[in-house]
Amino acid sequence: MDLINLRILDILDIVLVAFLLYSIYKLVKGTAAINIFIGIVIIYLVWKLTQFLAMEMLSSVLGEFIGVGMFALIVVFQQEIRKFLLMIGSTNFGRRRQFLRQLKFIRDNPEDTITNIKAIINACIEMRKTHTGALIIIKRTTSLDFVKTSGDSMDIRINSPIIESIFYKNSPLHDGAMIIEDNHIVATRAILPVTNDNNIPLRFGLRHRAAVGISEKTDALALVVSEETGRLSYIKNGEFVIFKTEEELIEKIKKDLA
Numbered sequence: 001m002d003l004i005n006l007r008i009l010d011i012l013d014i015v016l017v018a019f020l021l022y023s024i025y026k027l028v029k030g031t032a033a034i035n036i037f038i039g040i041v042i043i044y045l046v047w048k049l050t051q052f053l054a055m056e057m058l059s060s061v062l063g064e065f066i067g068v069g070m071f072a073l074i075v076v077f078q079q080e081i082r083k084f085l086l087m088i089g090s091t092n093f094g095r096r097r098q099f100l101r102q103l104k105f106i107r108d109n110p111e112d113t114i115t116n117i118k119a120i121i122n123a124c125i126e127m128r129k130t131h132t133g134a135l136i137i138i139k140r141t142t143s144l145d146f147v148k149t150s151g152d153s154m155d156i157r158i159n160s161p162i163i164e165s166i167f168y169k170n171s172p173l174h175d176g177a178m179i180i181e182d183n184h185i186v187a188t189r190a191i192l193p194v195t196n197d198n199n200i201p202l203r204f205g206l207r208h209r210a211a212v213g214i215s216e217k218t219d220a221l222a223l224v225v226s227e228e229t230g231r232l233s234y235i236k237n238g239e240f241v242i243f244k245t246e247e248e249l250i251e252k253i254k255k256d257l258a
């Protein structure tokens, strides 16, 4: 019986390690960190080999290096570790969030709690036509207080004309990002952290880099209307999400907010 238990646990152990390694690989894939990740794996394998071959000196040097390296890793992979923890946190909290939302419906007015995605996308469609640049951030679970404080605080229930007029080129509020929480615009002119990802094509400037940056550091969703091309982009978890039609985009955002 014990043997069977041990085997099941062993399999579970291997599956979990494989999942962990795959998650780390997925996070660092396409970034400069992939080379560091491969470097660490190589050093670890060489260390294990020197231990196996009883090469005392080299093994102890590499052992020391790996010991100190753990702290260095936390510094080097700070952003990736943050993203990883966020990824775990948001999947676990997904259901709880839905439950809390349902509780909120009972307590609050649904017009305040359910984000009017259609109104946001309709505003984006209008802004596309006129090549009006826009950067809209929708909060999920992570607090956006640290970016809200960089802009102007507001409390406006979402509707398309308001969004369009905020981003209207001559509006004093058009610069920076708009922050949305539930069904309210809670800040405008917010300054977002810009991503360091070198893989973003050069044609994307600071507006897009800021959208990628905030979606890397938090679980917020970002919508960008390009002033240059009129293109509408949807960014989640630091990546551009592909969609064919506006209806498909609305469905995707609905799902991501659920």
Ligand SMILES: Nc1ncnc2c1ncn2[C@@H]1O[C@H](COP(=O)(O)OP(=O)(O)OP(=O)(O)O)[C@@H](O)[C@H]1O
Pocket (backbone or CB within 6 Å): 133, 134, 135, 174, 175, 176, 177, 190, 191, 192, 193, 194, 203, 204, 205, 206, 207, 208, 209, 210, 225, 226, 227, 228, 229
């Ligand atoms: N860190 C930031 N946080 C919030 N908004 C920003 C940030 N950086 C730039 N922006 C906004 O993006 C606007 C223009 O940026 P830029 O032209 O470099 O972006 P872009 O990605 O090329 O977008 P577009 O395609 O609209 O030109 C700025 O005027 C500002 O409103």
